[in-house]
Amino acid sequence: MAYSAAAPLRPSWMSQQSARLLAIIIVAPLASMATAVITQGPHVFSYLQSVEMLTGHILMVVLALVFGLVMAMLAMRGERKERERADQLQVALEKNRLERELLDARLRLLQAQIEPHFLFNTLANVEALVASGSPNAGLVLRQLIAYLRAAMPQLNDADATLGTELQRVRAYLELMHMRMPDRLQFTVPELPALADLRFPAMALLTLVENAVRHGIDPSMAGGRIEVGGQSVAGKVMLWVADTGVGIAETAQPGTGLSNLRVRLQAFYGSGTRLDLHEQAPHGVRVELHFTPMDTK
Structure with a gap:
């Protein structure tokens, strides 16, 4: 959720990638704390006073950060490849459109040469018929x-x-x-x-x-x-x-x-x-x- 919300909510001076990584860094500890509160309820403070439990909680925060950042970078890499593929497709479509326009212009030029050729040959045949009486x-x-x-x-x-x-x-x-x-x-x-x-x-x-x-x-x-x-x-x-x-x-x-x-x-x-x-x-x-x- 943080990854998805970071892009539209980021400030104008921050890049989209930086905003997403920063959102995960901020939200990962908060999400871990929220998990502890939900699971322990009013006993959350006594839960965290235990060295073993606190160590486990810190480990969970570190794992959330590591996996969150890795998954975010993989997702951004996939998005970048998709954008590159979309850009290549757009370039190919534009190239195809220009080639079609060039082909149409070429066909019109060739046809413009053929039409007078046909017309004049036909008129010459009629002229010969008239001349013969x-x-x-x-x-x-x-x-x-x-x-x-x-x-x-x-x-x-x-x-x-x-x-x-x-x-x-x-x-x-x-x-x-x-x-x-x-x-x-x-x-x-x-x-x-x-x-x-x-x-x-x-x-x-x-x-x-x-x-x-x-x-x-x-x-x-x-x-x-x-x-x-x-x-x-x-x-x-x-x-x-x-x-x-x-x-x-x-x-x-x-x-x-x-x-x-x-x-x-x-x-x-x-x-x-x-x-x-x-x-x-x-x-x-x-x-x-x-x-x-x-x-x-």
């Missing part, structure tokens, strides 16, 4: 406007999911199919089991755009784009496969693919992989391997 140019432009109106407000959504990303991919491929209906076929499944998975906006769309631009567009015969995904033992694999011209005739990866690697590793961790495989007889398959974060 296609009667579908007006319809395609209206579809592009509708797509951008639906997609652009969600591009900076920190809580974007794979389900919304698949919707964007489907809308983009429908737009590209209108531009080249005889040369592009595609499959984009719903993937209901992975729909609520947190997923960086435009990550999958970047792969689909590369498949159109570097795989289907250069091919006179066109081809097919297949988007898919699966989850096995807590690991997720997504893929975009095309039957276009293949890796040998494909241009070197540009800003979109380079930034995508960095974004995915920043979003899911260093274990994330982006693999490119050549398909037979021709085409490219790009696979994303990662461990998902918490679902929305």
Whole structure:
């Protein structure tokens, strides 16, 4: 009780540790005397007149002081370790918060680079369609406007999911199919089991755009784009496969693919992989391997 009461009752000029030790030094003899009074009652003075009893009482006071001070120092040592552990935890939490803020800023920077890249490439496709005098140019432009109106407000959504990303991919491929209906076929499944998975906006769309631009567009015969995904033992694999011209005739990866690697590793961790495989007889398959974060 003295140990606990010393800290809040101590004078401002005295340290907490000194106040606690002084309280035990003062209270130990008083507690021993109180024990003698309680046990002996009105015979306490005759009890202490005995040399043997007085010696025992003094010994009890010494033991109370020794054990009291030892236990107090052990308790203060434990409190000091707990404070140090709490301070270390606070520093770790602050470091983690700063790292998360830095990661968010980095993701926003990379995404800001990808968004114009996607928009300008799409507008270039529409420009080529208009320049060719296609009667579908007006319809395609209206579809592009509708797509951008639906997609652009969600591009900076920190809580974007794979389900919304698949919707964007489907809308983009429908737009590209209108531009080249005889040369592009595609499959984009719903993937209901992975729909609520947190997923960086435009990550999958970047792969689909590369498949159109570097795989289907250069091919006179066109081809097919297949988007898919699966989850096995807590690991997720997504893929975009095309039957276009293949890796040998494909241009070197540009800003979109380079930034995508960095974004995915920043979003899911260093274990994330982006693999490119050549398909037979021709085409490219790009696979994303990662461990998902918490679902929305």
